[in-house]
Each structure stands twice: as C-alpha cells, then as structure tokens.
Amino acid sequence: MSGDQLHNDSQIDSGSRTNDSHKHKDKHKDREHKHKDHKKDKEREKSKHSNSEHKDSSEKKNKDKDKVKHKDGSSEKHKDKHKDKRKDEKSKSSSRETKIKKEKENGFASPPQIKAEPESNHCLSPKHNKSLKRERDDDDTDFKPKKIKIENEKKAKKRKQDQEDIKPKKKTKDKRGTAADGKKRVKKEPEEKWKWWEEERYTDGVKWKFLEHKGPVFAPDYEPLPSKVKFYYDGKPMKLSPQTEEVATFFAKMLDHEYTTKDIFRKNFFKDWRKEMTSEEKSILTDLKKCDFTEMSEYFKAQSEARKQMTKEEKLKIKEENERLLQEYGFCVMDNHKERIANFRIEPPGLFRGRGDHPKMGMLKRRIQPEEIIINCSKDSKIPPAPAGHKWKEVRHDNKVTWLVSWNENIQGSIKYIMLNPSSRIKGEKDWQKYETARKLKKCVDRLRNQYREDWKSKEMKIRQRAVALYFIDKLALRAGNEKEEGESADTVGCCSLRVEHIKLYPEMDGQEFVVEFDFLGKDSIRYYNKVPVEKRVFKNLQLFMENKQPEDDLFDRLNTSILNKHLQELMDGLTAKVFRTYNASITLQQQLKELTNPDENLPAKILSYNRANRAVAVLCNHQRAPPKTFEKSMQNLQTKIDSKKDQISASRRELKSAKADAKVRRDEKTKKCVESKKKAVQRLEEQLMKLEVQATDREENKQIALGTSKLNYLDPRISVAWCKKWDVPIEKIYNKTQREKFAWAIDMAEEDYEF
DNA sequence: GTGTGCACTTAGGAACCCTGAG
DNA sequence: CTCAGGGTTCCTAAGTGCACAC
Numbered sequence: 001m002s003g004d005q006l007h008n009d010s011q012i013d014s015g016s017r018t019n020d021s022h023k024h025k026d027k028h029k030d031r032e033h034k035h036k037d038h039k040k041d042k043e044r045e046k047s048k049h050s051n052s053e054h055k056d057s058s059e060k061k062n063k064d065k066d067k068v069k070h071k072d073g074s075s076e077k078h079k080d081k082h083k084d085k086r087k088d089e090k091s092k093s094s095s096r097e098t099k100i101k102k103e104k105e106n107g108f109a110s111p112p113q114i115k116a117e118p119e120s121n122h123c124l125s126p127k128h129n130k131s132l133k134r135e136r137d138d139d140d141t142d143f144k145p146k147k148i149k150i151e152n153e154k155k156a157k158k159r160k161q162d163q164e165d166i167k168p169k170k171k172t173k174d175k176r177g178t179a180a181d182g183k184k185r186v187k188k189e190p191e192e193k194w195k196w197w198e199e200e201r202y203t204d205g206v207k208w209k210f211l212e213h214k215g216p217v218f219a220p221d222y223e224p225l226p227s228k229v230k231f232y233y234d235g236k237p238m239k240l241s242p243q244t245e246e247v248a249t250f251f252a253k254m255l256d257h258e259y260t261t262k263d264i265f266r267k268n269f270f271k272d273w274r275k276e277m278t279s280e281e282k283s284i285l286t287d288l289k290k291c292d293f294t295e296m297s298e299y300f301k302a303q304s305e306a307r308k309q310m311t312k313e314e315k316l317k318i319k320e321e322n323e324r325l326l327q328e329y330g331f332c333v334m335d336n337h338k339e340r341i342a343n344f345r346i347e348p349p350g351l352f353r354g355r356g357d358h359p360k361m362g363m364l365k366r367r368i369q370p371e372e373i374i375i376n377c378s379k380d381s382k383i384p385p386a387p388a389g390h391k392w393k394e395v396r397h398d399n400k401v402t403w404l405v406s407w408n409e410n411i412q413g414s415i416k417y418i419m420l421n422p423s424s425r426i427k428g429e430k431d432w433q434k435y436e437t438a439r440k441l442k443k444c445v446d447r448l449r450n451q452y453r454e455d456w457k458s459k460e461m462k463i464r465q466r467a468v469a470l471y472f473i474d475k476l477a478l479r480a481g482n483e484k485e486e487g488e489s490a491d492t493v494g495c496c497s498l499r500v501e502h503i504k505l506y507p508e509m510d511g512q513e514f515v516v517e518f519d520f521l522g523k524d525s526i527r528y529y530n531k532v533p534v535e536k537r538v539f540k541n542l543q544l545f546m547e548n549k550q551p552e553d554d555l556f557d558r559l560n561t562s563i564l565n566k567h568l569q570e571l572m573d574g575l576t577a578k579v580f581r582t583y584n585a586s587i588t589l590q591q592q593l594k595e596l597t598n599p600d601e602n603l604p605a606k607i608l609s610y611n612r613a614n615r616a617v618a619v620l621c622n623h624q625r626a627p628p629k630t631f632e633k634s635m636q637n638l639q640t641k642i643d644s645k646k647d648q649i650s651a652s653r654r655e656l657k658s659a660k661a662d663a664k665v666r667r668d669e670k671t672k673k674c675v676e677s678k679k680k681a682v683q684r685l686e687e688q689l690m691k692l693e694v695q696a697t698d699r700e701e702n703k704q705i706a707l708g709t710s711k712l713n714y715l716d717p718r719i720s721v722a723w724c725k726k727w728d729v730p731i732e733k734i735y736n737k738t739q740r741e742k743f744a745w746a747i748d749m750a751e752e753d754y755e756f
Numbered sequence: 757g758t759g760t761g762c763a764c765t766t767a768g769g770a771a772c773c774c775t776g777a778g
Numbered sequence: 779c780t781c782a783g784g785g786t787t788c789c790t791a792a793g794t795g796c797a798c799a800c
Contacts, residue, residue, distance in 0.1 A: 342788095343788080343789075343790085345788095345789090347789080347790065352791090353790095353791085354791070354792090355767090355768080355769095355791065355792075358791095401762090401763065401764090402763080402764075403763075403764085406762095406763095409790095411791095412791090412792095414761090414762090414791095415761085415762065415763080416790085417763075417764080419763095419764080427764095427765095430764085430765090431765095434765090479766095479793070479794080480793090480794060480795085481793095481794095482793075482794065482795080484792095484793095489791090489792075490792090492792085492793090494793080494794090522793095523766080523767065523768095523791095523792060523793055524766095524767055524768060524791075524792065524793085525792095526767090526768080561794075561795075562757090562758090562795085562796090563757095565794090565795070565796090576794075576795065576796095577794080577795090578765090578766095578793095578794060578795080623767080623768090624768085625768065625769080626768085626769075628783090628784085630782085630783065630784090633782095633783090634782090634783065634784080637782095637783090706767085706768070708767090708768090709766070709767060709768080712766085712767095713765075713766055713767085714766090736785080736786070737786090738786075738787075
C-alpha cells in the first residue's frame with residue numbers, strides 16, 4: 001500500500017464517479033454478475049483533495065482528542081488496488097484526509113462510556129410522545145425561542161397567550177377565509193415578515209387549512225425549425241414530421257455532450273424516438289448512425305449566441321416577462337399567508353440524463369399535458385383553470401400533504417410534485433423539527449453507542465450486522481442504503497446495501513491495525529473512498545460477515561433499512577438512520593467552530609475559519625463537486641494578484657524607509673506626517689495581501705468540496721447564527737439572501753449562546 | 757417480513773446573472 | 779464599457795422513510 005501515496009501531486013486522483021457496473025442482486029438469490037463493459041468514459045473523476053495545510057492544522061488541534069480512541073483517518077489516497085473493475089479506471093482516490101479531524105470532532109473519539117450529557121436519559125422514553133408536534137413544544141422551552149431571554153417563564157407564558165390569541169383567529173379565519181380574504185392580508189405582509197415560528201403548529205398530520213394557487217406553468221409548445229435547417233439521413237435531406245423533429249432536436253441539442261456517444265444512451269434514444277415517428281419515417285430511419293443532426297445543432301448554437309447578443313432592452317423585456325410569470329404563478333396562499341412556490345413550471349420534455357451509469361439514459365421524457373395533472377388545493381379556494389381546451393386529470397383537496405400539483409413521470413414511473421419554497425412555513429417547520437430531532441439524539445448518543453458496541457458481541461447475526469452498520473452510519477456518516485431495483489438506475493449503494501466487493505480488510509496497514517478500505521459509489525454516483533481503522537471487534541465481525549460470500553453478495557445480508565430504522569425507533573422516538581448524518585454534521589460544525597475560531601483574528605480570517613469548519617462537515621458527508629473548469633486558471637490569476645501585491649508592498653516599504661531616514665534628518669512636521677502616511681499605506685497593502693492569501697487558501701481547499709449541500713441541509717443554522725453574533729460577523733457573510741430567507745427562523749431565534 | 761406507492765429531503769451540475777478589474 | 783469569473787438560482791435526479799396491502 002504504501003506505494004500508493006500518490007499523492008503528491010495534487011492532482012490527485014480522481015475518484016471517479018464512475019461506475020462500474022456490477023449488478024448484483026438481491027439478497028439471497030444468486031446473483032448474476034454482469035459486468036459491464038464499458039469503461040467509464042470520461043466521466044469525470046472527482047477527487048478529493050485535501051489540503052495539507054488545512055489538515056495539519058486541524059490535526060494539531062485535535063491531537064489531544066486523538067489519543068483517545070482511534071485515530072483513524074488516515075486516508076491515503078488510494079490507488080488502484082481494486083482489481084476488479086475499477087482497475088482500469090483511473091482510479092483516483094479521493095483522499096479524504098480531512099476526515100481525520102472530523103472524527104474527533106464529533107466526539108466519537110471519546111470513550112463511550114461517559115456521562116456526558118446531563119440529561120442523557122432524556123430520550124429514553126421512546127414511545128410516548130408520539131406526536132411530533134408535541135415534541136417540539138416541549139423542546140421549545142429548552143431552546144429559548146426568541147429573543148427575550150430573561151425569565152423564561154414569563155416569556156413562555158406570554159407566548160402561549162399570544163398564540164392563543166392569534167391562532168384561533170387565524171385558523172378560524174382561514175377556514176373559511178375566502179380567497180379574497182386571504183389575499184388581502186397577504187398584501188401587507190411583506191413589510192413585516194411573518195414569524196411562523198412563533199405560532200402554534202398543526203398536530204395530527206394536517207398540513208394546512210386553506211390553500212389556493214394558480215396551477216402550474218406548462219413548457220412552451222414546440223416550435224418547428226425553419227425549413228432551411230435540414231436533417232439528413234444517409235447524406236440526404238429529409239423533412240421530419242413535427243413530432244419526430246421535436247425529439248430529434250432534443251438529441252441535436254446534446255450533440256456535443258459526451259453521452260450522445262454512449263451506446264446505452266443512443267440505444268435508448270433511438271428506441272424512444274422511433275416510437276414518435278410516422279410509419280413512413282419509421283421505415284426509413286433505421287440506423288442512428290446515418291442520422292445527421294449537425295445542421296440542427298449549429299442552428300441552436302447560433303440561437304444561443306444570438307440570445308447572448310441581444311440588446312439590453314430585449315433582455316429586459318424577457319426579464320420582465322419572467323417576473324410577471326413569477327408574480328402570477330410563483331406564489332400561493334396557504335393559511336392566510338402568501339408563500340413562494342419552489343418549482344411552478346412543469347418539467348419540459350427532453351432526453352433523460354441520469355447520473356452515473358444510468359441504464360435509462362437517453363430515454364424520452366414526455367411532454368406533460370394538463371390531462372395528466374392533479375391539482376391539490378382547498379375546497380373553498382379558487383380552483384385554477386386548466387389551459388383553454390383542456391382539463392385537469394383531477395382536482396383534490398388533501399390537506400394532509402404539502403404539494404400543490406403532481407404528475408407522473410414516465411422514466412422511473414415516479415410522481416413529481418410542485419411544492420413550496422424552503423422559506424415557507426411548511427418547509428421551515430419541518431426543517432426546524434429535523435434539527436430538534438438531531439439534538440435529541442445528542443442527548444442519548446452515548447447510550448446508543450454503548451448499546452451498539454454491546455451488540456457487536458451478540459449471538460445473533462442479525463443484531464451484529466445491525467450494530468456494525470450502525471457504527472458505520474454513526475462514525476462515517478454513511479447514508480442508510482435502501483435497496484434499489486436492479487436495472488432501474490445506476491448501481492449505487494449506502495450502508496445497508498454495501499456489498500462484499502465494496503470493502504477490503506487490512507489487519508494492518510501503515511502502522512495501523514484493523515483498517516477497512518471503503519470504495520463504492522453512493523448517491524448520484526459519487527465515489528466514496530476511505531480507509532478507516534476500526535475497532536478489533538468490528539473488524540472481526542466484518543470478516544465473519546464476508547465468509548463464504550461472493551464479491552457481489554450483500555455484506556449485511558440479514559439487514560435492511562427497515563429493520564435498522566425499526567430498531568432505531570425503539571431506541572429513541574423519531575430516530576432514523578439519517579438523523580445521525582444531521583447530528584454528526586451539526587455537532588462537527590459546532591466543535592470545529594469552537595476550535596478554529598481565533599478571537600484575535602480579523603473578519604476574513606474568521607470567515608476562513610467558518611469555511612473550514614463547514615468544509616470539515618462537507619468532507620465528512622462526502623459532498624464533492626467537479627473541480628470548476630476554470631479552477632487552475634483562476635487560481636493562477638489570484639496568485640498573480642498576490643505577487644503584484646507583494647511587489648507593491650516592498651516598494652511601499654522602501655518608500656517608508658527612506659521617508660523615515662529623511663525624517664530623522666529633517667525632523668519637521670511635514671516629514672513626520674509623510675512617514676505616518678507611508679506607514680498607513682504599507683499597512684493597508686498588507687491587509688489587502690492577507691485578504692488575498694486567505695481567499696487563495698480557501699479556494700484551494702475547496703477545489704473539489706461542495707459546501708452548499710451541508711450548509712443547506714445538515715447544519716443547524718442556529719449554530720451559525722450564534723457564531724456570527726458571538727464574533728460580530730455579519731450574517732450576510734455566511735448566508736446569502738436566499739439562505740437568509742430559508743433560515744429566517746434561526747436568525748430570529750438564536751442567541752449567541754445557542755448550543756446545538 | 758415483503759413489496760409497492762407515495763411524500764418529501766437531499767444532491768450536483770447547468771444556466772443565468774452580477775460585479776469589479778482593466 | 780467589456781468581459782471573465784464566481785456566486786446564485788434553477789433544475790430535476792436520487793435518495794430516505796413511512797404506510798399499507800398481502
């Protein structure tokens with residue numbers, strides 16, 4: 001192994017999101033192993049790069065904790081060792097060194113036993129308080145909702161009262177609140193933002209009492225190509241029927257994308273395309289290779305070029321039109337409040353592009369007609385009219401769900417929905433609740449960890465598997481891993497669906513004992529690669545689970561997510577596998593912020609610390625991105641700026657020096673002043689330099705890490721808000737406008753002493 | 757238990773847009 | 779004023795988890 005250290009260069013390997021393909025199958029039956037041919041094309045590989053600097057520092061910081069249990073994390077960059085499939089790939093490894101730190105950070109390292117949280121038993125009582133809502137209420141008291149921190153009691157009381165006042169009113173009103181009614185009040189709302197988090201929540205599954213909206217916006221009709229744009233078959237121009245032509249344009253638009261060269265894509269496309277053809281076309285167009293779409297493709301390129309060249313006025317006009325649509329269709333009224341809709345447009349037809357090695361890539365995604373649309377709204381609302389000459393498939397009034405519109409999608413046969421924006425009450429409450437559940441886990445995580453450690457010794461295989469899987473979910477923040485239907489989507493796995501071929505055991509590696517090497521494709525076919533030292537008992541169990549199995553067999557053959565979640569539910573009310581991800585992400589952020597923030601540093605440095613804490617989480621959760629295409633170049637540019645700034649500084653220093661010398665001789669006011677101003681100039685430049693350097697570091701460390709996903713979905717926003725307050729960092733530096741809207745509740749309620 | 761449908765969250769990349777350096 | 783580049787928004791795929799039928 002050691003050879004592998006490839007790493008020196010940064011570039012690293014990439015991990016590819018590749019896909020290998022094996023398919024495997026269901027548990028217990030035999031599995032066929034089909035190997036797919038293909039190589040991954042150039043799928044882009046991603047690699048994770050870890051910045052050494054970063055690592056060091058964190059390592060340092062964590063040193064102490066390290067000692068505690070395992071230090072794991074050593075991740076090397078991996079090399080190809082996997083013989084099987086991946087070998088050819090350029091495997092790249094993703095080195096996630098940073099992983100190291102996170103572990104400690106999140107407290108795993110600490111010995112299990114422990115006392116730790118005072119109220120650890122808090123979560124013991126699983127079953128009763130069932131209603132989530134209730135739960136929240138309870139919690140409320142503990143996390144001090146609003147600003148007033150003085151006397152909680154009073155506050156609480158008062159709050160309740162307020163609610164009492166408000167609520168009944170509202171609710172009743174809503175009830176029959178006619179549309180007009182609703183709208184009216186809505187109007188003024190913008191001025192004072194509605195603080196839904198100060199109101200009572202619905203219980204028992206009701207999501208709203210009143211809901212009115214305008215229905216979806218459909219994709220524009222197909223506009224046939226000008227007749228001068230020709231399609232050629234076997235070298236001869238051929239006029240296509242509109243339907244056939246439309247589908248052809250979908251392909252033409254993707255012509256320079258790599259997947260139009262993939263066999264599966266072409267095969268799926270051609271099959272679906274033929275279904276749209278007239279019988280005459282069908283008889284002529286029998287070979288995709290003979291189809292020439294280049295003229296069509298050129299035409300679209302020219303069009304998009306033309307769009308770019310439009311005058312300001314034209315652009316403005318388009319913008320206004322979009323704004324008009326947004327105003328008309330982009331909002332709904334839910335319980336007396338105007339709320340923004342997330343996606344009010346029906347997905348336009350096109351060719352399906354799955355991620356990774358998707359068996360359905362290239363299939364035709366059909367155009368959706370009003371006759372396929374289900375509208376959901378309240379009975380007493382104004383029901384949106386279907387487009388002229390059409391009718392809806394159905395209008396229903398189900399207030400136990402949050403969606404406004406739904407339709408069936410033809411590729412996977414799943415249902416698509418139009419729902420509200422993250423800033424809405426309905427999404428916000430749920431989000432808040434999610435973090436409350438994670439905080440509840442915090443209170444009993446030690447107990448749970450002890451429990452699964454005990455279970456490693458169980459006589460029952462099923463329990464052992466469950467315990468080891470849970471350990472991975474907790475320690476490595478793996479996803480649950482539901483089973484998927486083979487052939488319906490790319491071959492990806494999560495914890496419960498790991499196969500023997502996804503891990504390798506090393507009794508000893510690089511001076512560490514019991515190392516497990518993970519290498520698999522997770523959600524979105526993003527590669528997860530990690531080498532982790534585990535406890536001996538876990539290691540032995542893994543050996544046992546792998547005995548007598550083929551590579552394509554399930555590692556945890558007695559386990560699935562439903563068994564696991566059922567167990568978790570018994571341990572803590574509301575607990576599921578994904579809560580561990582939320583919990584570990586948030587606690588890691590909190591701990592990293594504590595460790596990395598230096599009170600004496602200036603604003604940019606503090607922000608860098610924040611980003612590093614955020615990055616530690618992103619690494620933990622394996623949130624990768626393709627390095628921006630312009631990455632190298634932009635890095636270079638930055639470096640150039642830094643260099644020139646340095647030159648400026650030395651020049652400026654020289655001037656200062658000579659001014660000083662001058663002042664020594666002359667000793668008059670004027671020269672003194674001159675020295676002062678030169679001094680200032682040097683300082684200013686140095687500050688600018690620092691800023692640039694911080695920026696460079698931040699960017700470099702972020703090369704293939706995506707911070708957005710964790711920030712949006714895993715980090716309790718109150719942690720960030722509290723940190724901003726504590727260190728006087730403007731919240732705008734951390735959250736942009738959209739994010740501030742989504743997290744308005746947290747921004748309003750978290751104080752600087754908020755503890756996750 | 758298993759299989760299936762449904763609702764809803766989480767995810768990365770493309771498209772779009774804005775800004776600040778030159 | 780232009781244009782690159784980086785942030786933001788849009789888009790929709792791909793997950794999780796629960797309920798329900800058998």
